[in-house]
Amino acid sequence: MIRLLALLLLLPSIATAQQRRDETHYYPGAFNWQFLKHHNAAGRLFNAFDFGHAILYERLFTLPLAEAKTALDRDYDFLVNDLLVKPPRFAIAEEAIEPSYAKLAWRAKQTFDWAHILHRQLYDAYADARLAPAARDSLIERITDNYLANTRYALAAVPKGMALMDEQPFSQLFRREVPRFNGLIWSYHWLQIGLYEAFLTDDDRANDAAAVDRVVGRWREMVRGAPTAYPSVMPMAPAVAPRFSKAHPRAAAIFDNLHMLHDIISDILASPTIARVAKGAEIARQLDMMQDPTRDLMGWDHWWMMGDMMGGVGKMGGVAGGR
Amino acid sequence: MPVSVRSLLLAGALVTLHAAVAPAQTDYRNLDDERPVRTEDAWPIERRAFEWMAPFRYARHSGRGELEFTPELMWGAFANGMVGAKLPVVTNDRLGEAALAGPRFFALLSLNAETRSLPGFALRADAILPGGDAAGAGTLVTTKAIATRTWGRLRTHLNALVTIGEAADAPTADAPGRWSATVAADWSFVRQSTLVIAELATERPLVGDVQQWEVAVGLRRQLTPSLVLDVGMARGVGGGAGPDLAFTAGISRSFSIGTPSPRRTP
Numbered sequence: 130m131i132r133l134l135a136l137l138l139l140l141p142s143i144a145t146a147q148q149r150r151d152e153t154h155y156y157p158g159a160f161n162w163q164f165l166k167h168h169n170a171a172g173r174l175f176n177a178f179d180f181g182h183a184i185l186y187e188r189l190f191t192l193p194l195a196e197a198k199t200a201l202d203r204d205y206d207f208l209v210n211d212l213l214v215k216p217p218r219f220a221i222a223e224e225a226i227e228p229s230y231a232k233l234a235w236r237a238k239q240t241f242d243w244a245h246i247l248h249r250q251l252y253d254a255y256a257d258a259r260l261a262p263a264a265r266d267s268l269i270e271r272i273t274d275n276y277l278a279n280t281r282y283a284l285a286a287v288p289k290g291m292a293l294m295d296e297q298p299f300s301q302l303f304r305r306e307v308p309r310f311n312g313l314i315w316s317y318h319w320l321q322i323g324l325y326e327a328f329l330t331d332d333d334r335a336n337d338a339a340a341v342d343r344v345v346g347r348w349r350e351m352v353r354g355a356p357t358a359y360p361s362v363m364p365m366a367p368a369v370a371p372r373f374s375k376a377h378p379r380a381a382a383i384f385d386n387l388h389m390l391h392d393i394i395s396d397i398l399a400s401p402t403i404a405r406v407a408k409g410a411e412i413a414r415q416l417d418m419m420q421d422p423t424r425d426l427m428g429w430d431h432w433w434m435m436g437d438m439m440g441g442v443g444k445m446g447g448v449a450g451g452r
Numbered sequence: 453m454p455v456s457v458r459s460l461l462l463a464g465a466l467v468t469l470h471a472a473v474a475p476a477q478t479d480y481r482n483l484d485d486e487r488p489v490r491t492e493d494a495w496p497i498e499r500r501a502f503e504w505m506a507p508f509r510y511a512r513h514s515g516r517g518e519l520e521f522t523p524e525l526m527w528g529a530f531a532n533g534m535v536g537a538k539l540p541v542v543t544n545d546r547l548g549e550a551a552l553a554g555p556r557f558f559a560l561l562s563l564n565a566e567t568r569s570l571p572g573f574a575l576r577a578d579a580i581l582p583g584g585d586a587a588g589a590g591t592l593v594t595t596k597a598i599a600t601r602t603w604g605r606l607r608t609h610l611n612a613l614v615t616i617g618e619a620a621d622a623p624t625a626d627a628p629g630r631w632s633a634t635v636a637a638d639w640s641f642v643r644q645s646t647l648v649i650a651e652l653a654t655e656r657p658l659v660g661d662v663q664q665w666e667v668a669v670g671l672r673r674q675l676t677p678s679l680v681l682d683v684g685m686a687r688g689v690g691g692g693a694g695p696d697l698a699f700t701a702g703i704s705r706s707f708s709i710g711t712p713s714p715r716r717t718p
Binding site: 147148149150151152153154155157162165180212217218219221222224225226228229231232233235 | 481495497498499500501528531532562563564565566567568570572602603604605640642643644645674677678706707708709
């Protein structure tokens with residue numbers, strides 16, 4: 130019995146030496162799941178997007194780049210011809226799709242999950258017609274506070290410098306080597322931030338459904354016109370969703386940082402110059418940088434000019450929204 | 453304490469109906485013990501989440517039927533862990549009066565996330581208290597070690613349980629074994645948000661020394677973002693004391709209450 134008690138007393142210290150799952154329930158409230166309820170077709174698309182991100186990382190981590198490219202060609206066809214046409218009803222279990230990547234980089238996986246929950250809850254806040262604009266905006270800020278309070282997994286709420294994504298030794302490899310799949314991922318990111326704009330073009334909530342359909346329709350045109358119709362530079366919130374970015378700059382910066390991190394990790398996983406055994410540590414190092422709100426920053430003014438500086442918002446897929 | 457079967461069924465229906473209207477989270481892959489097989493996975497519910505379950509189980513032993521309703525509430529009270537309580541109520545297949553089989557309280561702690569070299573591990577402890585006509589006279593404590601390994605859509609699980617306490621303190625229904633072990637494998641149909649599971653279990657009863665073997669299969673399916681349906685079937689094998697046949701069905705709903713107190717970041 131004494132040995133058992135000693136073991137029990139030691140357990141917390143044994144456990145703290147390990148990466149934990151650290152799953153946290155989302156911010157509670159009646160607004161949750163309103164987007165899926167009122168805009169089901171658009172809501173379901175994000176379940177398919179999660180699958181796309183997950184299979185991408187699993188392929189890049191488990192296969193040499195040449196084989197990964199072949200596998201990703203097949204996965205791309207499955208995604209655009211099947212899964213994105215008939216997306217899953219509920220969120221997919223990413224661990225089942227990317228088991229090796231999840232074991233390698235659980236913290237990164239949780240970071241993405243936590244930010245995806247933020248994405249989803251903001252859609253829910255916008256889709257809840259019971260909320261007046263002021264109450265909705267206040268709720269969005271509270272949801273963002275709640276996101277940031279989870280410091281282990283929250284990305285910085287200030288714009289991080291583009292050099293983190295574009296100027297590291299491994300940078301831009303994935304987009305060069307697998308451009309079609311990269312274009313699909315960037316189109317996901319365009320839609321993910323662009324949908325917010327659909328709710329902000331005017332104050333008549335009766336127009337929301339049509340506005341959401343229009344933005345989703347524009348995204349589907351991108352996929353049909355692939356690869357030339359895909360964004361050729363990473364879509365950024367202030368350019369694609371200016372009204373949303375003005376109303377909620379912290380959330381918009383978080384999403385830009387999230388999308389940069391997606392690209393950074395794709396490059397690390399694809400890079401033959403980073404040994405397989407070193408990829409987990411490199412991802413952790415990048416997470417530290419992306420979560421730090423005090424370094425490697427781009428000024429807010431600079432962030433607002435990104436559309437022009439990157440060659441025009443058209444290269445990012447264009448401004449979303451509009452009636 | 454006798455309970456009318458009508459009240460029992462009404463309680464189950466109310467829980468189910470209430471559960472059907474509230475929002476929460478997808479968790480068809482989060483295996484709970486007995487939902488729908490004995491095996492559970494090494495993951496607790498999320499921190500701050502609650503999960504409310506309303507399962508029924510019907511089993512026949514040597515021609516006698518027994519119906520059990522075990523409402524259960526779990527709470528992700530701390531990071532990577534949860535606490536919970538359940539209250540089994542049992543009756544026979546003639547639906548006479550039902551009896552409580554003693555309240556149970558438990559805690560589960562997940563020790564780690566899976567890595568490339570380590571499965572996920574968790575420890576669980578339950579206290580089975582006296583209280584009710586089908587309860588034991590004293591308290592039993594069970595401790596359980598849980599391991600889960602993910603291979604993709606396939607996962608494998610190992611559970612091992614030991615009971616500390618006297619056989620005389622065992623409830624007459626839903627009693628734990630002196631020790632038991634289960635091995636299970638599940639497969640997720642990710643697009644359909646559905647999981648199927650198969651299990652082999654063995655148990656040395658607290659009373660008697662006939663080793664019990666049981667095979668079970670089950671299914672969990674996400675019905676709404678917050679609601680999971682589970683169904684299962686078990687059968688004793690090898691001539692031991694396992695059930696001739698047992699069926700179970702339940703519904704679980706996850707939710708969160710209150711508003712967290714987030715720290716506002718400048």
